[in-house]
Amino acid sequence: MRRILFESLTHGPLTEQPPAADDAAIAELAKNVEKAAQARLGRSLSIRQVDAGSCNACELEIHALANAFYDLERFGLRFVASPRHADVLMVTGPVTKNMREALKRTYNATPDPKWVVAVGGCAADGGIFKGSYACVGGVSDVVPVDLHIPGCPPSPRALLKGLLALLEHVTGEHR
Numbered sequence: 001m002r003r004i005l006f007e008s009l010t011h012g013p014l015t016e017q018p019p020a021a022d023d024a025a026i027a028e029l030a031k032n033v034e035k036a037a038q039a040r041l042g043r044s045l046s047i048r049q050v051d052a053g054s055c056n057a058c059e060l061e062i063h064a065l066a067n068a069f070y071d072l073e074r075f076g077l078r079f080v081a082s083p084r085h086a087d088v089l090m091v092t093g094p095v096t097k098n099m100r101e102a103l104k105r106t107y108n109a110t111p112d113p114k115w116v117v118a119v120g121g122c123a124a125d126g127g128i129f130k131g132s133y134a135c136v137g138g139v140s141d142v143v144p145v146d147l148h149i150p151g152c153p154p155s156p157r158a159l160l161k162g163l164l165a166l167l168e169h170v171t172g173e174h175r
């Protein structure tokens with residue numbers, strides 16, 4: 001016991017060191033997202049996240065968007081607690097049979113104009129849960145999808161890029 005205590009005091013953590021941040025890439029993404037958000041929505045884009053049956057790793061990456069490093073709110077992009085306040089539904093996971101009706105109701109409760117972003121491989125077509133007795137399939141099997149962000153899970157940077165792509169598309173539609 002004493003040996004274990006001594007080792008825990010003298011050895012550092014065994015977790016992998018984080019990679020160095022790519023400041024230039026983050027700054028470029030930040031600038032582009034801010035510009036697109038301002039053009040379309042005047043610094044206001046509200047996102048309602050819906051877990052339709054994911055393993056929660058996609059949620060961990062989405063949560064990282066709100067941390068001090070990515071700080072999504074500085075672009076005017078924010079998560080909201082109700083679909084009635086949302087412009088975008090960000091949906092993760094395969095859609096389970098238990099969540100099919102809830103996802104449909106959430107979609108119907110979101111005011112127009114609205115956009116649906118399917119996040120991760122499971123949201124595309126069920127991913128590793130495809131064919132499970134408990135799953136309906138991908139998000140597009142239940143509600144219309146405007147954008148799919150691939151990955152298992154996608155990184156916060158990939159999520160930012162996806163939001164930018166959506167904003168550029170929407171801005172182009174309304175020019």
Ligand code: SF4
Pocket residue numbers: 053054055056057058092093094119120121122123127128151152153
């Ligand atoms: S895409 Fe990967 S990380 Fe996301 S819910 Fe599916 S298995 Fe989990």
